[in-house]
Amino acid sequence: MKTTISSAKNPNVSVRTARRVAPSAARIVSARNEIASIRELVRTARPHLAEVANARNNAYLYLYDSFVRESPHKDVMRIVEKRFVDFGLSGKVIRITPFTNCRSLIEDELRYGVKTVVVVGNNETVAKVMSRAADLDVVFGLIAVGKKDNELAESLGIPLNEEACNTLAARKIELVDYGVINNQRFFLTSIHIQNARLRITCDNTFVVKADKENVELAVSNLLPSSVQGMTKGFLHPQDGKLEVIIRPQVSGVLSGLFNRRAYSKPSVFPFRRLLVSAARPFVMTADGRETQESSVEITVAPKKLKMIVGKERRF
């Protein structure tokens, strides 16, 4: 009131006051504007931030085999999952069953930003996933659980159980070859055909014939072949070729007496395309899965599979 009276009496006083207050008012206005623009920025950025957080969480997809939740592995999995969180490797977990279509499952998750698919299980789990999904454009990792059937992890230099999380976090990616059977399904480790009368053609250029009718045939990639005497060496999963090992059966008196199969020294041929056919259907084991075949075409997809590997890998 005083001011009003004084200003009414003296107009210079109100001008002075106005001059003194004006900069503060301008500052307040600009601050308000600034706050408003920040609010607007936050409002517009919020969905994107959520998207980024979502994508980050979904960068990893974990495919659990059903056995990993069972009693001997429960404690290991608890530690493994704790490490996923500690290392910032959290992601979506899906439990796969024998009826799970891994290909369509991974394809769906790729749409939501999945960059890495981690198979949690053993050799059989890897075969289950890779037989249909090896050609997808995604990085594959492996957490090998348990102590049995984990030769593939050993070959890739991945330690077993919770120690595998360190390898996963280190994220050393190597491009490796995988095999294609009849242009339909894939294999990573090996193929085995036990004693059949086979016609074998390599790379469409030469035919391999055995003196004896029955031969044992093995194709190796990420695991050495099961053929006796060939379990070491011959592991070149980055050379763009697969190796076929052929061992003709030898008929002898002793082998007949003791019902034991005897074989002559094995032959090894690297190839890009292998045709195996027989007059009668034969049993073929690819990555541990048995099928009945009469003609098989095996080709190689050179360095197409992105795999997280460890320092101790065998190639």
Added chain:
Amino acid sequence: MDKMGGDDVETIVGPSVRVEGDFVSQGNIVIEGQVSGSIKTEKNLRVEQGAKIAANVTADSALIAGEVKGNIKAMNTLELTPSARVDGDVEVKTLIIAAGAALNGRCIMGGDAGLNGAKTRVKSGSYEDNNLISKES
């Protein structure tokens, strides 16, 4: 050739196996069985005793202990062991023939595997050129 073994070996043709066709490899080859057609490798070839080859052979270096019916072209060394028998022309930089080895064919030798080398007719282990190295086994 001595280094060829273990993991260096890429292709092995076992003793009871026959290969028919054009056999091309980028790695070392060991042949203990039979091959007919042609053999070509950028690395070393070893033909073991008892092996039979009816093919033209091209390799970086070759060690022959078995039978070869066909021409051999080796960019570097061709070594014939006492049990070796070669029926065909050879074109090599350096030739090593052990006593007892048989070579029936024309021999072209020199720095560029015969391009500028001397031509020599060799029969059953005898030799007429200074580039030939006699090896007592």
